[in-house]
Amino acid sequence: xxxxxxxxxxxxxxxxxxxxxxxxxxxxxxxxxxxxxxxxxxxxxxxxxxxxxxxxxxxxxxxxxxxxxxxxxxxxxxxxxxxxxxxxxxxxxxxxxxxxxxxxxxxxxxxxxxxxxxxxxxxxxxxx
Numbered sequence: 001x002x003x004x005x006x007x008x009x010x011x012x013x014x015x016x017x018x019x020x021x022x023x024x025x026x027x028x029x030x031x032x033x034x035x036x037x038x039x040x041x042x043x044x045x046x047x048x049x050x051x052x053x054x055x056x057x058x059x060x061x062x063x064x065x066x067x068x069x070x071x072x073x074x075x076x077x078x079x080x081x082x083x084x085x086x087x088x089x090x091x092x093x094x095x096x097x098x099x100x101x102x103x104x105x106x107x108x109x110x111x112x113x114x115x116x117x118x119x120x121x122x123x124x125x126x127x128x
Contacts, residue, residue: 007071009041009091015069016087016094017119019061020046024053025096028119031111041091045107047099051082058085058096065089 007015013030020028025046034041048054058076065071071089078085083101087094095107108116 007069012065012071012089012092013042013044015064016044016061016089016092017046019064020044020057020094020096021119021121022064023057023060025057026099027102029108030117030119031108032115033111036111036114040093042093043107043111044092044094045102046094046096047102048096049099051098054085054096054098055079055082058087058094061087061094061096 017028017030025048028044028046031043031045032041033043046057048057058079062073062076065073074088074090076085076087083098084105085094085096087096097105
């Protein structure tokens with residue numbers, strides 16, 4: 001059950017993506033699946049370089065959501081193996097993959113018709 005704060009799906013996406021980047025998550029991508037799926041509005045996908053890295057990224061997202069935003073994940077799967085961790089944040093599903101597993105399942109290709117954006121820590125160019 002989600003906490004008492006009412007976060008929009010877009011806010012959850014931004015928090016989850018930034019939390020992944022904070023743990024040095026790689027190739028963070030957001031896929032907008034609104035109207036294309038009955039189980040979520042967005043997917044956040046990130047990669048880690050090792051089993052422990054994958055688990056650390058997912059656990060950080062879970063802790064930031066809970067501790068800083070009072071939003072409790074509905075579920076988390078895959079932390080034992082660390083190859084692919086799925087974090088259910090309600091309208092947002094987070095997938096954290098070991099790099100080779102991400103290449104195998106290629107969710108970006110499966111959802112290629114849906115709008116996608118890459119998220120990075122690099123500052124955006126400001127208009128003058």
